Amino acid sequence: MPFTVYLLRTDKNTLYVGQTKDLEKRLRAHQAKSGQGSRYLRAFKNFELVYTETFATRSEAMRREFQIRRLSKTAKEALISASSSAATSTDKPRSPKTPSETGSGSI
Secondary structure, three states, rough: EEEEEEEEEEEEEEEEEEEEEEEHHHHHHHHOOOOOOOOOOOOOEEEEEEEEEEEEEEEHHHHHHHHHOOOHHHHHHHHHHHHHHHHHOOOOOOOOHHOOOOOOOOO
């Protein structure tokens, strides 16, 4: 089972970074606001999942979590933006343009 590094955005627009083996279970723990959830997130009414990365080992996930934690908020926002724009782009192959469309054809 892969390990996931994730970013949550709180209702006060702060970002929380974490890593887990079971993302759904971890999000439920955060929402329960007790027990295994983050003490930090208990202070906020709501949060949303805004970014994820998956890794084969916990060691890799923990290393990446540490890297992301050290980023500035601006850099974290850029990471989120790049991820969401990649997710919304279509990965359909484009058909090659004809010489008349590129303007490089002979006349």
